[in-house]
Amino acid sequence: MTLVNALLITLAVAVSPQASAAALVEVNGFGNNPGRMRMHVYVPDTRPANPAIVVAMHGCGGSGPGFYAGSEFASLADRHGFIVIYPSAQQEAGFGKCFDTWSDAAKRRGGGSDPVSIVSMVTFVQQRYRGDPNRVYATGSSSGGMMTNEMLALYPDVFKAGAAFMGVPFNCFANAADFPPGRSKCTGGSMNRTPQQWGDAVRQAYPGYTGPRPKMQLWHGTADTLVPYSLLQESIEQWTNVFGLSQTPTSTDTPRPNWNRRRYADRVEAYSIQGAGHSLPSTGMAATAIEFFGITGRLGKP
Numbered sequence: 001m002t003l004v005n006a007l008l009i010t011l012a013v014a015v016s017p018q019a020s021a022a023a024l025v026e027v028n029g030f031g032n033n034p035g036r037m038r039m040h041v042y043v044p045d046t047r048p049a050n051p052a053i054v055v056a057m058h059g060c061g062g063s064g065p066g067f068y069a070g071s072e073f074a075s076l077a078d079r080h081g082f083i084v085i086y087p088s089a090q091q092e093a094g095f096g097k098c099f100d101t102w103s104d105a106a107k108r109r110g111g112g113s114d115p116v117s118i119v120s121m122v123t124f125v126q127q128r129y130r131g132d133p134n135r136v137y138a139t140g141s142s143s144g145g146m147m148t149n150e151m152l153a154l155y156p157d158v159f160k161a162g163a164a165f166m167g168v169p170f171n172c173f174a175n176a177a178d179f180p181p182g183r184s185k186c187t188g189g190s191m192n193r194t195p196q197q198w199g200d201a202v203r204q205a206y207p208g209y210t211g212p213r214p215k216m217q218l219w220h221g222t223a224d225t226l227v228p229y230s231l232l233q234e235s236i237e238q239w240t241n242v243f244g245l246s247q248t249p250t251s252t253d254t255p256r257p258n259w260n261r262r263r264y265a266d267r268v269e270a271y272s273i274q275g276a277g278h279s280l281p282s283t284g285m286a287a288t289a290i291e292f293f294g295i296t297g298r299l300g301k302p
Contacts, residue, residue: 021045022078024068024086031120034112035100038088039121040064042074043129047081052135052295053125055085055118055151057144059166061096064088067144072286082295083131085121089114089143094180099140099147102173109154109206114147119155137293139163141280142227145219146172149235152214153202163217163289165280166227169193169238171201189228198234199241213242215267217292219285221276229272236262236270243267256284 027039044051054077058067064086068074077084089099091114105112125131138148138159145167152162153170172186173179185191203209216239220232240247249262258274269292273280281289290296 024065024074027121027124030124033117033120034105035114035117036090037114037117037121038064038090039124040068040086040088041121041125042068042077042084042086044077044081044083046078047083050130050132052082052137052293053085053122053131054082054290054293054295055087055122055136055138055140057087057099057138057140057147058089059140059142059144060089060093060098062141062144063097067141071141071281072283073139073290076286076290080290080295082135082290083125083129085118085125087114087118087121093176098143098179099150101143101146101150101168101170102176102179104175106150107154107171107205115150115154118147118151119158122158133158135160135293135295137161137163137295139165139286139289140167141165142167142278149216149238152216153205156206156209156213157211159214161215161217161293163219163292164235165219165285166221166224166278167218167235168227168231169198169201169235170205172231172234187227187231189230191231191234193234193237195237195241195247198238202238202242213267215292216269217289218268218270219273219280220271221273221278221280223275223277226278232270232272236264236268239268240264255288 022045024040030039056073068086073084089097091100100106100114138151140148145164148162148164149170178184218235222229245264251263260272263269
């Protein structure tokens with residue numbers, strides 16, 4: 001081999017493309033999109049034939065790519081082999097773009113707005129990547145946590161579980177005028193309905209539905225002043241009533257320092273994060289959510 005040939009081979013190796021690595025990809029034309037939302041998807045290189053799907057939703061003023069970069073769900077997807085959908089809200093709410101959890105359309109199954117757009121994203125991933133329809137989950141922070149409650153109420157036949165960080169109960173907001181902090185009855189710190197009223201709101205979202213309901217994991221910081229900590233109790237009352245469970249937890253523990261957990265059978269669990277403000281999820285919380293979903297086996301296999 002001549003020196004020139006050796007140099008050419010070395011150069012070819014140096015500039016040849018490396019093995020493909022998973023990356024966040026934007027999807028256009030994913031289906032019915034009344035919320036005019038943007039969709040990004042993260043598909044790990046290694047995954048089972050029918051991977052689980054996690055819809056991960058940002059807070060107000062954020063975006064899908066921002067939540068991808070600022071949360072641990074993508075790295076967990078690499079480890080466990082599930083696909084992550086990152087929707088980007090387009091509804092202006094006075095302080096950035098937020099997921100619509102206030103309009104009449106967004107409170108009715110098939111009514112339109114963001115919930116219908118999100119279901120279209122799920123359907124796209126099921127068709128394009130053979131995502132498992134029996135393992136679809138929702139999670140999100142703040143506005144995304146609110147939408148997590150929304151999706152589980154409206155589409156209990158689509159989602160198998162949810163993990164809501166700093167959210168509010170389904171149907172907490174009366175309308176668009178009630179949404180912004182500072183003038184919202186929902187997030188004003190005085191919202192108090194009975195468990196029956198909260199549960200009825202969920203049942204009325206999909207009248208006549210008698211199938212299984214998705215289990216719910218709830219997270220809130222005790223020092224949260226933007227979305228008051230008191231709303232965690234309202235959310236607990238909503239979902240325990242949906243499942244016909246007692247307001248008394250079946251168990252309590254502290255799985256990590258400052259994480260106080262209450263469990264209600266195996267359907268609802270609530271985390272009070274001592275001293276935390278409006279800053280969730282923090283380190284380790286996404287992994288706890290994924291474990292709750294049941295997709296932490298080898299390559300996400302149940």
